[in-house]
Amino acid sequence: MQAVTKKLLGLLALVAVVASALPALAAEPVLEPYRIGPSDVLEIVVWREDSLTRKDVLVRPDGRLSMPLADDVVAAGQTPMELKEAITKSLERYIASPKVYVMVNNPRSHSFSVLGNVVKAGDYPLLAYTSVLQGITAAGGFNDWASKDDIVVLRGKGVNQQRLPFKYSEVIAGKNPMQNIELEPGDILIVP
Numbered sequence: 001m002q003a004v005t006k007k008l009l010g011l012l013a014l015v016a017v018v019a020s021a022l023p024a025l026a027a028e029p030v031l032e033p034y035r036i037g038p039s040d041v042l043e044i045v046v047w048r049e050d051s052l053t054r055k056d057v058l059v060r061p062d063g064r065l066s067m068p069l070a071d072d073v074v075a076a077g078q079t080p081m082e083l084k085e086a087i088t089k090s091l092e093r094y095i096a097s098p099k100v101y102v103m104v105n106n107p108r109s110h111s112f113s114v115l116g117n118v119v120k121a122g123d124y125p126l127l128a129y130t131s132v133l134q135g136i137t138a139a140g141g142f143n144d145w146a147s148k149d150d151i152v153v154l155r156g157k158g159v160n161q162q163r164l165p166f167k168y169s170e171v172i173a174g175k176n177p178m179q180n181i182e183l184e185p186g187d188i189l190i191v192p
Contacts, residue, residue: 033079037109037185038063042075044087047099052091056105069094080104112183114139116191117146130183132166136191147192153181154188 036042040059044067046052057065063076070090075083080102091098110126112135119140124130130138132153142148148168155162170176183189 033081034104034107034110036075036078036080036083036104037107038076039108040075040104040110041106041108042080042083043103043105045101045103046091046095047101049095049098059109076109110185112185112187112189114189114191117143118191119143126183126185131180132183132189133171133180135183135187135189139189142191150192152190152192153183154190155184155186157186 036059038059038061042054042057042059042065044054044057044065052068054067057067059065059075063074064072065075066072067087067090070087073083073086073090078086084100084102087102088098088100091100107125107127111123112126112130113121113123114135115121118136119142121139124135124138132151136142136151149170151166151168153164153166155164164179164181166179166181167176171180
């Protein structure tokens with residue numbers, strides 16, 4: 001009888017552990033809302049106001065955009081819904097109950113650069129998870145002169161800029177997979 005009780009208690013403990021893990025397994029990842037940045041291209045529609053609707057609105061380097069009646073509006077750092085509210089509030093002085101819609105047509109502020117000894121150096125969109133290896137692949141891979149174990153990711157600007165090393169041979173061999181970091185907007189991947 002004691003052996004059965006012991007097995008039953010062990011089974012109950014296992015069920016409790018599995019049950020406590022279920023909410024974590026079922027939870028979907030929380031995605032951050034898109035934040036507008038300089039050089040993004042937006043479409044701003046003011047319903048039934050064709051003269052105020054704009055198709056290719058560029059967010060300037062200072063993070064603002066210009067619109068008739070609303071003048072300069074801060075766009076950088078806001079979600080499309082927050083920008084919609086700001087424009088709506090500006091237009092309420094001139095239009096009764098304006099209906100504004102903001103769409104991001106070209107999210108150019110969310111990009112990374114690949115420079116150096118790759119097939120096609122340049123800027124690439126960062127629209128989904130992209131690792132260093134995926135960034136190199138987007139640039140067509142290495143050219144014949146690439147120094148694969150001296151790659152650096154530059155992150156940030158000025159005195160806060162970080163140099164993150166990437167040794168291709170270590171990552172490919174599985175020795176140091178933590179170097180294959182997720183690229184962030186504005187990162188510069190340098191392949192000497």
